[in-house]
Amino acid sequence: MKEVLLELERRRAAAREGGGQRRIDAQHAKGKLTARERIETFLDEGTFEEFDMFVEHRSTDFGMEKTRISGDGVVTGWGTVNGRTVFVFAKDFTVFGGSLSEAHAEKVVKVQEMALKNRAPIIGFYDAGGARIQEGVAALGGYAEIFQRNVLASGVIPQISVIMGPCAGGDVYSPAMTDFIFMVRDTSYMFVTGPDVVKTVTNETVTAEQLGGASVHTVKSSIADGAYDNDVEALLQMRRLIDFLPTSNTADLPEVECFQPVSDPDYSLDRLVPDNANKPYDIRELILKTCDEADFFEIQTSFAKNIVTGFGRVEGRTVGFVANQPMVLAGVLDSDASRKAARFVRFCDCFNIPLVTYVDVPGFLPGTAQEYGGLIKHGAKLLFAYAEATVPKITLITRKAFGGAYDVMASKHLRGDINYAWPSAQIAVMGAKGAVEIIFRKDIDDPDKIAAHTKMYEDRFLSPFVAAERGYVDEVIMPHSTRTRIARALRMLRNKDLQNPWKKHDNIPL
């Protein structure tokens, strides 16, 4: 028996070595952790249960039969994050560059199926060279098996991808179908085809970083939802994110202790909105002052900064925040902001996370660039997302809510449950200047008349009361009471039960 046990230990040790010490050292020299180190850092200490440690590839081409390495380039299994079960897989770059073989794909599929069956989040750590070149179609088939499971799990369990090294070719599409993608700055990149192919096909000369580094995907393409400076920071932030998320679409919201009473007024908020309607202020301040302990996990911080999205908690329960940001482009809605917010709203709705929306929006961004780029369809995505969402929806208009953007931003008419406004709110078809120049065009050369018309328009529309008179705003609230009022509203809405008509699925404008 002793020999048998020792043999197991020997086999385990060999599997843990992956591609060998030389390749592990090379990984460390690049500032990267190994697959197992990543999993150990991410999970609660000592909770990792590994699957398929001894799986090997079955390829016999190109001398592959002589190079079988236990685990075959991916480490899979499950463990806990602050006590809650999560499934994990981590590509092992030290084994055939983490490339995907048929056997490697089967390992990933197994954890995907386990995660779905057991209704727990799944998180993948990527550091790989794409399809195993020696395997051909078996590797391509393996990818498609993974993609299919990504789609079936979408909206049922949270799926998160963290790119921590190369991620190219077949490896990019599974992350693209997960809920969130995060990257590590300077050591990770994602692209469908690499710089060499780009050079051949388009004659462009680019580095891997310029083509698909974190700076590209968090700022330009919006493929990634955030980036961190190194592996450890990324992994610890992923633990923080997991803590905000329910384990599945049928699980309760996670509850954590709240140390900040919601009954405390915050008088600084009474001074947040400047007197001058054209002056910006930082909507993040309102979000942070609404969240328990100002703990806010922002999604897509560096993309479409004119809208802020992310998770916080109120009274210990997760809330999704969406807020126009007056600091950037006056908080206008453009195609990028609409897409960013729409995807976030849909994630929250999938997982029963209540939505709190802060509105200060001068409208949709005019111009050929926007119209040619499909603003109508992109704006419609956000409209569609809010309209279909059945989760509790609380909206607060802090200042401007003009034009179509008033409708879109979780208005009463899109089944907003509780719609508040601050006394500084202005709800109208457009700003006073634009309105007067259109409806009193004949007086355009008479400054006195224009001034009088403008004053009349402002008095009539640039307040929350016309909307409140119609019940489109449920109540005009004091800014200092915002956290208290939102907490109470969220409590009242805990048992909200609203269903959309049965359908196979909707047809959101893509």
Ligand code: HXC
């Ligand atoms: C087999 C691979 C591999 C692959 C890397 N390796 N990629 N083995 N299949 N796809 C091996 C290397 O041979 C090497 O083995 C080890 O991994 C490390 O690779 P290096 O090249 O030494 O590392 P580095 O210089 O850091 O470059 C990493 C890399 C590069 C940029 C990922 O290896 C690379 O370009 N690989 C090929 C990428 C690719 O074209 N993949 C196919 C994409 S097509 P040794 O033994 O020397 O350590 C695809 C289609 C699927 O994925 C589509 C489905 C939808």
